Every structure is written in structure tokens, then in C-alpha cells.
Amino acid sequence: MNNIQKYVEEHKERFIQELVDLLKIPSISADSAYRKDILKTADAVKVRLEEAGCDHVEICETPGNPIVFGEKIIDSNLPTVLVYGHYDVQPPDPLDLWESPPFEPIIKETKIHPEGAMFARGACDDKGQMYMHVKALEYMTRNNELPCNVKFMIEGEEEVGSSSLGWFIERNKEKLSNDVILISDTGMIAKDVPSITTGLRGLSYVEVEVTGPNRDLHSGLYGGAVANPINVLTKMIASLHDENNHITIPGFYDRVEEASDLERSKMAEAPFSIEKYKEALDIEDVYGEKGYTTNERNSIRPTLDVNGIWGGYTGEGAKTVIASKAYAKISMRLVPDQDWKEITELFKKHFESIAPKGVRVNVKPHHGGQAYVTPIDTVEYQAANDAYKEAFGKTPIPQRSGGSIPIVSLFEKELKSKTILMGFGLDSDAIHSPNEHFGIWNYLKGIETIPLFYKHFAKLKSGE
Ligand code: BES
Ligand code: MN
Ligand code: MN
Numbered sequence: 242m243n244n245i246q247k248y249v250e251e252h253k254e255r256f257i258q259e260l261v262d263l264l265k266i267p268s269i270s271a272d273s274a275y276r277k278d279i280l281k282t283a284d285a286v287k288v289r290l291e292e293a294g295c296d297h298v299e300i301c302e303t304p305g306n307p308i309v310f311g312e313k314i315i316d317s318n319l320p321t322v323l324v325y326g327h328y329d330v331q332p333p334d335p336l337d338l339w340e341s342p343p344f345e346p347i348i349k350e351t352k353i354h355p356e357g358a359m360f361a362r363g364a365c366d367d368k369g370q371m372y373m374h375v376k377a378l379e380y381m382t383r384n385n386e387l388p389c390n391v392k393f394m395i396e397g398e399e400e401v402g403s404s405s406l407g408w409f410i411e412r413n414k415e416k417l418s419n420d421v422i423l424i425s426d427t428g429m430i431a432k433d434v435p436s437i438t439t440g441l442r443g444l445s446y447v448e449v450e451v452t453g454p455n456r457d458l459h460s461g462l463y464g465g466a467v468a469n470p471i472n473v474l475t476k477m478i479a480s481l482h483d484e485n486n487h488i489t490i491p492g493f494y495d496r497v498e499e500a501s502d503l504e505r506s507k508m509a510e511a512p513f514s515i516e517k518y519k520e521a522l523d524i525e526d527v528y529g530e531k532g533y534t535t536n537e538r539n540s541i542r543p544t545l546d547v548n549g550i551w552g553g554y555t556g557e558g559a560k561t562v563i564a565s566k567a568y569a570k571i572s573m574r575l576v577p578d579q580d581w582k583e584i585t586e587l588f589k590k591h592f593e594s595i596a597p598k599g600v601r602v603n604v605k606p607h608h609g610g611q612a613y614v615t616p617i618d619t620v621e622y623q624a625a626n627d628a629y630k631e632a633f634g635k636t637p638i639p640q641r642s643g644g645s646i647p648i649v650s651l652f653e654k655e656l657k658s659k660t661i662l663m664g665f666g667l668d669s670d671a672i673h674s675p676n677e678h679f680g681i682w683n684y685l686k687g688i689e690t691i692p693l694f695y696k697h698f699a700k701l702k703s704g705e
Pocket of ligand 1: 366367399400401402403426427428441444642643644645646647
């Protein structure tokens with residue numbers, strides 16, 4: 242056992258208990274009723290950063306939720322790592338599908354996590370993963386092993402589009418200056434298959450409203466004679482994909498960067514079982530864009546999905562009615578070099594153009610962001626690679642993810658530094674779903690791997 246492993250072994254009960262305490266606070270950013278809990282969580286993160294060894298920690302007010310900023314500068318000539326994470330969580334709904342209450346964390350064994358997993362909203366996304374960095378800092382400061390400067394920026398609006406973070410970065414470029422940004426808010430292939438996330442998809446999120454007659458109508462008296470907004474909306478949505486599951490919005494693919502054959506064959510080398518994939522989701526077959534594999538469809542290809550659709554009568558029993566309005570929330574996952582604002586415009590124009598006479602359509606853009614790709618021929622990637630190799634005894638596989646952290650492309654634009662995505666979650670950890678969990682093994686392995694990144698990064702930087 243090396244020093245880090247010994248330290249983790251010795252303190253793991255406390256590391257787990259501290260995470261439990263953080264997970265008990267329902268810091269739901271989507272619902273303003275939880276504003277107090279947001280503030281309470283920010284305060285708790287501040288205290289934890291101070292305890293872990295930061296010299297200076299502050300709660301930075303923004304137009305939205307506060308950002309916790311902390312730093313430990315040991316020598317201004319040394320490089321600086323900026324850790325980003327988020328303390329806000331997704332709403333826990335639907336509540337009745339949770340096997341234990343979302344804000345009463347418990348540890349249970351699962352097939353994939355025989356060492357136990359912590360079940361709670363935010364366990365993996367992102368309190369558990371963010372907190373690995375706080376504990377890694379604790380290890381480094383208490384053992385005199387911090388080899389460079391470190392800054393923390395932990396925000397509270399990631400799950401709702403990070404709008405205050407852009408505001409904050411613009412005003413604090415000097416304060417946030419760094420040599421690399423380090424984030425654990427993604428996943429890895431499997432516990433015995435370490436991987437580093439090298440890409441994130443962009444996002445355009447819109448809400449659409451279709452209005453027919455000026456009031457709800459009796460579906461016998463008016464049915465068949467006027468446009469039913471729900472019928473029309475579903476027909477319009479269905480037309481957004483063709484028979485090959487290609488998206489039909491004109492111009493949608495114009496800027497899409499096509500992966501080379503070499504890249505695609507490299508991707509195909511990553512271990513993946515389509516049979517296990519189908520089994521885990523209890524589906525007879527996969528589904529998606531013709532000409533691409535499952536792993537291509539969920540990472541390097543753009544998509545369009547309805548996230549919610551409503552209107553009319555959905556209560557108990559039957560009500561014969563033609564609703565006046567129908568709604569849907571639609572997300573488009575984007576890839577380099579699509580521009581999310583342009584895609585939002587293309588969607589709006591197209592959706593309005595396909596509406597039949599007899600309804601009015603309103604497209605309301607929500608939020609979005611650009612895709613991101615981490616180059617792998619850099620000192621920072623090499624440092625991450627070496628850290629995983631040392632911790633796992635295996636070379637990590639670079640893998641592009643299908644998820645989005647829209648703020649990452651902004652970091653590069655404003656702070657001019659690259660982001661390394663060291664995720665320790667698993668796809669099966671149910672983030673954003675009922676029964677979200679984070680493996681105790683993954684949590685502790687993360688705490689063990691992170692200081693190795695600092696070590697290799699500082700070493701490689703000094704030899705540059
Ligand atoms: N941590 C996730 C993103 C993620 C998860 C990326 C797993 C890769 C692998 C983040 O908190 C998230 O949920 N992002 C949102 C977008 C955001 C604007 C709400 C997403 O991807 O839906
Ligand atoms: Mn997250
Ligand atoms: Mn999330």
C-alpha cells in the first residue's frame with residue numbers, strides 16, 4: 242500500500258460520513274423553494290474547503306446561486322490546478338420510484354458495487370465526485386504532498402444551465418487564472434476499465450407550444466373539424482426524424498465534424514458488449530441513426546429528443562376533450578463544430594415552417610452550450626494518463642461522452658486553459674434518475690487517483 246492508499250484506508254469512514262452529511266441537504270437548483278438549502282450547501286462546502294487546507298475561501302454572490310471559491314497558493318512560480326464542480330442537484334422526482342428517500346443517504350450493495358454504493362440524489366452527480374477533490378486536497382496538505390497551487394470553483398447552477406458562472410468568469414479572470422481545469426463530473430467505462438472523458442456534447446434546449454382553438458372543446462362536437470394541437474404536435478415531432486433516424490431540420494448537419502475512419506476504428510476498440518447493454522436496459526434491440534454504432538450514436542453524433550410532452554386530460558378516467566394547447570420540451574445534443582445558437586435558430590425556423598394552418602406555434606429557447614473535445618497530445622492529458630496508470634495499473638482509454646457540461650467550452654474561451662475530465666461514475670449509477678448512487682469503491686478510488694494527477698502534472702510541467 243502506498244501513502245495515499247494508507248491514508249484513505251485509515252480515514253474512509255469519516256470520508257463517507259462527511260459525504261452523507263452533504264447529501265442530506267436538498268440543494269435543488271431547479272426549484273426556488275430550496276434556495277435556503279442551496280445557501281446552506283454553499284456554506285458547508287466553504288467550511289469543508291477550509292478544513293481541507295485552503296488558505297482562503299469565500300462565498301461569491303452572483304445574480305443567481307453563490308459560487309464557492311477557495312485556493313491554496315504555495316508558490317506563485319508553480320503551476321495552478323483549478324478544480325470545478327457543482328453542489329446543486331437535479332430534482333428527485335418521481336419520488337415514488339425511490340427505494341429510500343433521496344435526501345436520506347444509505348449504503349447498499351449492488352451487483353456492480355459489491356463494496357456498497359451510496360444512494361442519494363447528488364451522490365454521483367456531483368457532490369460525491371466534487372468531494373473526492375476536497376478529500377484529495379486534505380491528503381496532500383496534511384502530508385506535505387501538494388506539489389503546486391490549487392483553486393476551487395464550486396457552483397450551484399450547473400443543473401439549470403450555469404448562467405451565473407459565465408457572469409462570474411467574465412468578472413474574475415485574474416482570480417481564476419490557472420494552467421489546467423480539473424473536473425470529476427462524468428463517468429468511466431467500468432471499474433476495471435479506467436477511462437478519461439475526452440469530449441462532451443453541446444446542447445440546445447427548447448420548449449414548444451402549439452395552440453389550436455381558443456378554448457378546450459368537446460371532442461364529439463368539434464373532433465375532426467378543427468386541428469387538435471396534441472395530434473398536430475406529435476405529428477410535427479415525428480417528422481423531425483426520417484426513416485433512417487436522421488434529423489430532418491435543414492442545415493442541422495452542415496457543421497457536424499465527421500469522425501475519420503481511424504477515429505471510428507479506435508472508438509470501436511473500447512470494450513463494450515451490446516448484449517449486456519440491452520440486458521441492463523431490458524430492451525430487445527437498440528435504436529438510432531442508421532450507419533452508426535451505439536457508442537457513436539451516444540457520443541459523436543448529434544441527437545434530438547423529446548424530454549417531456551403534455552396537454553389535454555391526463556387525470557383518472559376519461560374526459561372527451563380537444564385541448565386548446567399542447568407542449569413539449571425538446572433537447573438537441575450537439576457535436577463539434579455545431580453552434581448551439583445557430584441550431585436553436587434552425588430548429589425554431591423549421592418548427593414554425595412545418596406547422597399546419599389552424600394552429601399557432603411558439604418556440605421558446607431555454608439554455609445551451611457548445612461541445613468540447615480534450616486533446617490527448619498535451620502535458621495535462623499525459624499527467625491524467627499517468628495518474629490512472631499508477632492507480633489502476635492500466636492505461637486509461639480516452640472516450641468521448643454524450644453528456645454535456647456546457648460551461649467547459651466557455652472555460653477554454655475565457656480562461657484559455659484545457660479541461661481534464663476525470664470521471665469516476667458509472668453509466669448505471671442512475672444520475673438524474675430515481676435511486677442515484679455512487680460506488681464507495683469509486684469514491685475512494687477517485688480520492689486515491691486525484692493526488693497522483695497533481696504529482697504527475699507538476700513533474701511534467703517542471704520539465705517542460
Ligand atoms: N454531470 C452531468 C453531465 C455528464 C454526466 C457528462 C455524465 C458526462 C457523463 C451534468 O451535471 C449534467 O447533467 N449536465 C446536463 C446539462 C445541463 C446544462 C443541465 C446534461 O448533460 O443533461
Ligand atoms: Mn454534473
Ligand atoms: Mn447533472
